[in-house]
Amino acid sequence: MRILGLYNYWVFVFLMMVGFYILISRRNLIQEILGLTIFQTAVFIFYISMGSISGAEPPILVPGAEGIVYANPLPHVLILTAIVVGVSTMAVALALVVRIKEAYGTIEGDEIADMDTASEA
Amino acid sequence: MDLIIDFALLALLALTSLAILRQTNLFAAVTLLAIFSFTSAALFTVMDAVDVAFTEAAVGAGFSTVLLLATLSLVGGGVKTPQVRIVSLTIQAPIRRPTFPLVVVLITGGILVYGTLDMPPFGDPDNPVHRHVADHYLLDSEEEIGIPNVVTSVLASYRGYDTLGEATVVFTAAVGVIVLLSGLRRRDSLGEEAWGEEGLHDLDPGLGASYSGHDETSGEDEKGERPGERPGGGVP
Amino acid sequence: MSDQVILRVTTKILVPAILLFALYVQFHADFGPGGGFQAGVVFAAGFILYAMVFGLRRAQQVLPSWVSRLCASLGVLIFIAVGSYSMFRGAHFLDYSVLGHDPLEGQHIGILLIEIGVLVTVLGVILSIFYFFAARGREDL
Secondary structure (H helix, E strand, C coil): CHHHHHHHHHHHHHHHHHHHHHHHHCCEHHHHHHHHHHHHHHHHHHHHHHHCCCCCECCECCCCCCCCCECCHHHHHHHHHHHHHHHHHHHHHHHHHHHHHHHHCCCEHHHHHHHHHHHHC | CHHHHHHHHHHHHHHHHHHHHCCCEHHHHHHHHHHHHHHHHHHHHHCCCHHHHHHHHHHHHHHHHHHHHHHHHHHCCECCCCEEEECCEEEECCCCCCHHHHHHHHHHHHHHHHHHCCCCCCCCCCCHHHCCHHHHHHHHHHHHCCCCEHHHHHHHHHCHHHHHHHHHHHHHHHHHHHHHHCCCCCCCCCHHHHCCHHHHHHCCCCCHHHCCCCCCCCCCCCCCCCCCCCCCCCCC | CCCCHHHHHHHHHHHHHHHHHHHHHHHCCCCCCCCHHHHHHHHHHHHHHHHHHHCHHHHHHHCCHHHHHHHHHHHHHHHHHHHHHHHHCCCCCCCHHHCCCCHHHHHHHHHHHHHHHHHHHHHHHHHHHHHHHHCCCCCCC
């Protein structure tokens, strides 16, 4: 049973690391945003999995029933906020990418850096 | 049965993330990200987080995909792949494999896996996260607030201040996007004259010339329309 | 998409259902999964679908850009107004128990108003962001 629980955690670590790898190894700005989104979603899944109880019900109270185990509602609330904040920052990041494309003509990180150093020289 | 669904969804998530890693066409990568979001919404439902699943499906798989596709239509959906010269032929190489990021990721992943060996058992009701406040919310929400959905009562009443902060963050993001994409010019040291008519034009996509030329002499602005007239007015 | 008859007819049938579902999710936040954020996104999705099929110009005739910007700030204003009214009645900021004649009813009223505020904000924000992204670089809009 312990191995099954560990399998859950290891898949989350794998997802986080895939997102992290996309973020640090790719130069295209939109690919970096995709990697960041994968990382973020993996963190949300990890957080929610810590609040789940085996054999529990969703945290919607059934009136008049006794002895029901409900899932922990607190991680749900925090992750709900985090999802909305995450998409807000992604919207601003994409607006910045649009402006960068209009200013530099490209969205590849190394080409932008080359243009910057060439204009400073 | 629950476990089999859990296994299958987690495996699907891992495969989708690997597929996003290997993509060079960004439109395909965005579609795969929508699949990733939907599968994680299904995983949230299996883990009894129904509110979170709803939000992830609506926001992550819905609005995120629309935004990314809108950006790709403005920016272009190709990724630059390195070119390799063989004699006189230049071909597009497959995605390069940088070694240093791989080493960093493997070391970080190794440390995290070592950390998960210490984690409490998955799904155990005696985990430390279920102590402190969670019992109070579940037990006392019926008398203090009286609505069945505990997540709504925690979100709106017990943690209402956090929700106010979230609404403000969302509003700030809208302000940020409007400022970035509206074409407002910076007001430099000349003051009002340097503002330019283009600034007020682009603030309102779709309203066009109605804002300009109110205080100046009537006539045509640089779009060639009379002030007060909407561009392309009439049935499109 | 003037030649896509199936898309246009289906959208005309679907958009009212989408908006109605969004209101259902909003007002049943107490009894099932839902709430302001989810309802706001679904409500905006109805308008985004309309804009994608019938064109951005017609969508802006239905819901102009200034209305979406107004909604974005109006929602936060509703939220803060509820909190300030609680302070005005002598309780803490965002303490809903003074909003009705007994604490339980006050909580109901407070949660309803808060969720409406969040719905309006999220609707305004998502529509504004969509309008500005879609109209970028097009001189005719």
